[in-house]
Amino acid sequence: MSTAQTPLLFTPLKLRELTLKNRLCLSPMCTYGAQDGMAGDWHLVHLGQYALGGWGIVFVEATAVEERGRITYGDVGLWKDAQIAPLKRVTQFLRQHGAAPAIQLAHAGRKSSTARPWHGMGILKDADAKARGENPWKTVSSTPDLMDDTWHEPHALSTDELKGIVESWRAAARRAREADFDIVEVHCAHGYLMHQFLSPLINKRNDAYGGDIAGRMRLPLEVAEAVRGEWPKDKPVFVRISSIDGMDGGWTIEDSVTFSKELKARGIDVIDCSSGGVVGSATARAVPRFFGFQVPFAETVRKGAGMKTMAVGLIVDPEHAENILQTGQADIIAVAREALVDPYWAHHAARALSPELMTYADWNKEYQFWLDKREPVMRKLRAEGNARA
Numbered sequence: 001m002s003t004a005q006t007p008l009l010f011t012p013l014k015l016r017e018l019t020l021k022n023r024l025c026l027s028p029m030c031t032y033g034a035q036d037g038m039a040g041d042w043h044l045v046h047l048g049q050y051a052l053g054g055w056g057i058v059f060v061e062a063t064a065v066e067e068r069g070r071i072t073y074g075d076v077g078l079w080k081d082a083q084i085a086p087l088k089r090v091t092q093f094l095r096q097h098g099a100a101p102a103i104q105l106a107h108a109g110r111k112s113s114t115a116r117p118w119h120g121m122g123i124l125k126d127a128d129a130k131a132r133g134e135n136p137w138k139t140v141s142s143t144p145d146l147m148d149d150t151w152h153e154p155h156a157l158s159t160d161e162l163k164g165i166v167e168s169w170r171a172a173a174r175r176a177r178e179a180d181f182d183i184v185e186v187h188c189a190h191g192y193l194m195h196q197f198l199s200p201l202i203n204k205r206n207d208a209y210g211g212d213i214a215g216r217m218r219l220p221l222e223v224a225e226a227v228r229g230e231w232p233k234d235k236p237v238f239v240r241i242s243s244i245d246g247m248d249g250g251w252t253i254e255d256s257v258t259f260s261k262e263l264k265a266r267g268i269d270v271i272d273c274s275s276g277g278v279v280g281s282a283t284a285r286a287v288p289r290f291f292g293f294q295v296p297f298a299e300t301v302r303k304g305a306g307m308k309t310m311a312v313g314l315i316v317d318p319e320h321a322e323n324i325l326q327t328g329q330a331d332i333i334a335v336a337r338e339a340l341v342d343p344y345w346a347h348h349a350a351r352a353l354s355p356e357l358m359t360y361a362d363w364n365k366e367y368q369f370w371l372d373k374r375e376p377v378m379r380k381l382r383a384e385g386n387a388r389a
């Protein structure tokens with residue numbers, strides 16, 4: 001699929017030596033189906049369907065770099081070597097079916113030790129321990145403040161302990177490399193540990209890792225450097241940011257541009273522009289919702305830092321996605337919930353954007369032959385206005 005009229009969305013994109021077949025990305029989505037941080041059949045089938053569905057990038061959900069950095073007991077992890085092999089099964093399947101396998105590394109900090117959505121979310125309590133043997137654990141953060149009085153009180157990491165945090169990210173990146181991912185993303189958004197250092201609403205430290213923006217960026221930049229250092233030079237590294245906190249006195253879009261420039265200087269390739277989450281749920285509604293509500297952030301970072309950006313958030317319509325790229329607001333489109341509704345959204349978008357160009361050539365060979373054969377029959381019947389029997 002590469003002619004002059006090919007939609008930009010379906011034009012390959014080169015990031016370092018990695019060529020994406022299109023610019024559509026399955027956004028990272030926690031599904032909380034792991035056992036002891038191990039990916040299983042669920043992850044293979046769930047993520048595999050997006051490779052079959054035509055997505056250029058398929059992200060494994062937020063994957064904990066430390067056991068205590070898990071959001072729930074069901075999170076995928078890369079805190080030990082035994083977790084590499086089950087993920088390698090996933091990367092092999094995704095690549096074999098044309099998607100670039102990607103993984104988001106994460107540490108939830110003070111937002112760790114919670115129940116899965118279907119167990120009521122919120123912090124783990126005695127009832128969870130009784131029902132499923134899931135005991136709460138001590139969480140960590142930049143400061144000892146609770147998110148609100150319904151949350152665990154975190155331990156404020158000492159300056160020395162921060163070295164261990166950086167090392168856990170480095171080791172997880174090494175494991176992700178050994179699991180054969182093409183893209184690694186550092187999760188600095190949604191109120192998780194890196195964001196707990198970035199945001200002035202949370203970080204009240206008075207050592208070198210707090211204070212002004214240089215201090216608050218220090219740990220995330222050290223982590224980004226460590227991950228970049230472990231990652232093959234020919235493969236890209238993404239960073240997801242909360243572009244704004246959306247609250248008085250919080251992180252601003254200007255801060256995001258400053259941070260992105262620093263990340264660029266450290267070899268980060270793409271900024272994935274999300275927002276919010278500094279208090280409350282991961283993407284709590286501090287930021288008003290409308291279709292493409294975070295696209296202006298991707299555009300500002302793209303122009304301000306001179307970097308490639310990924311736009312995400314209520315992008316559900318192929319024409320809208322194409323327009324975002326055509327107008328230079330972002331370089332990649334990530335989709336989350338609409339992809340749950342329709343895992344074949346990418347394939348359907350290709351046909352919707354230019355039906356005259358599209359065959360089933362991009363579909364997996366097991367389906368393609370039959371669908372190509374059916375196509376002229378479908379066209380003829382539709383042209384004839386053929387009534388259904």
Ligand SMILES: Cc1cc2nc3c(=O)[nH]c(=O)nc-3n(C[C@H](O)[C@H](O)[C@H](O)COP(=O)(O)O)c2cc1C
Nearest residue numbers: 027028029030061062312313314315335336337338
């Ligand atoms: C079930 C679910 C799980 C999510 N898990 C993650 C995650 O692991 N990491 C992350 O950065 N964002 C996560 N998100 C946020 C999405 O990646 C995405 O940014 C957000 O849903 C907005 O995009 P959408 O409107 O296309 O759904 C999650 C969202 C959903 C719905």
